[in-house]
Amino acid sequence: MFSLQPEEHDPSLKSCDSEQMTPLHYAAMFGHTELVDFLANQESNLNALDKNKCTPLHLAASKNSWKTAKYLILAGADAKIQDKNGRTVLHTIVKHNGDLSRIIDEEVVMSLVPILNIQDRNGDSAFHIATTNGQIKSASVLLRLGASV
Template sequence: MKNLVHGIKEKTPMGFCDVPGKNLLDFLRDMKSICANEARYKPRKKIHQAASEGDVKKLQRMINLGKHSVHDRDFKERTALHFACIYGREEVVSILLRNNCDIDAVDRNSVTPLMKAVQNWSYGCMCTLLKHGANPNRMDKNGNTSLHYAVSEDNQKLVEYLLKYNADMEQKNKDGFTPLLLALKENKIEMAKFLVKKGANIHVFDKMKRYSCLNFFNKNV
């Protein structure tokens, strides 16, 4: 299980490394990236800070006074709900939803709070969002859905829960990758097998026809 600091990321699935193992140099590069991402996701607005810190009383007081809104956005168009999901603040998510926040709000990269919850392994936030009607099939600017994010995280538990709420296994991103094709591209073989067992279509190709699920499974399964 990833810890909170390791989870603060802004990469999209197509930006992830394909290599399954890491050497020391890879590890050091990752640590540098983590620090940079943590700085990028530092909340600037007071309501975003309260959401990030999980300060429920302060957050509710801000909303009640009317000086801050659940719809307030920062320079990257992120809402308090985005920050709550990044930091795994399930109780904050519930409060924001009770105060009529936009459950599918998108930042400037069209990333939703659900995508950030999935990307950062915030199970409680993800479950709460889905139970309250978050759309698992919204796409970011690269056409990736929350299911693409879960596949990139190589997390079958996340994938299974998204499928329970009708996540589309056949949705292609802008490069023509379904979640299954993405799993093969990123060398996540067990994830690919898991998706096939769940009914993913193996008769698909990416836009450039570089990846063929059918050819792969004929050779490896």
């Protein structure tokens, strides 16, 4: 039976399926933070892109998996990466009716401030999407952080 030495990493943990999704994408999408932690410690690419140019962070945010999204940000996932529609993780959170107040705290705020005013392919910032969707809490958080109106 094949066994890994403690310092080796299983290459199948970095493999992609037909959607270009890695095990880390799926773990993040389903909010399995402990598995995300395991995969991150196996040197999985935190910024791997699927066929829609979504990272595991985008997928965690799209499913309102706050604990997982926060873990990924603190582990070094790049919040600036834009998907095929030009959306950052902030766009993704508000697009999927997420409450930014549940993820924004002192630990992650510095990773998100630089992307506050990035516009997607439609020219919309996260603030614009939040206000269009009537997400008062998220819009307030974005304004407090310095989003442009």
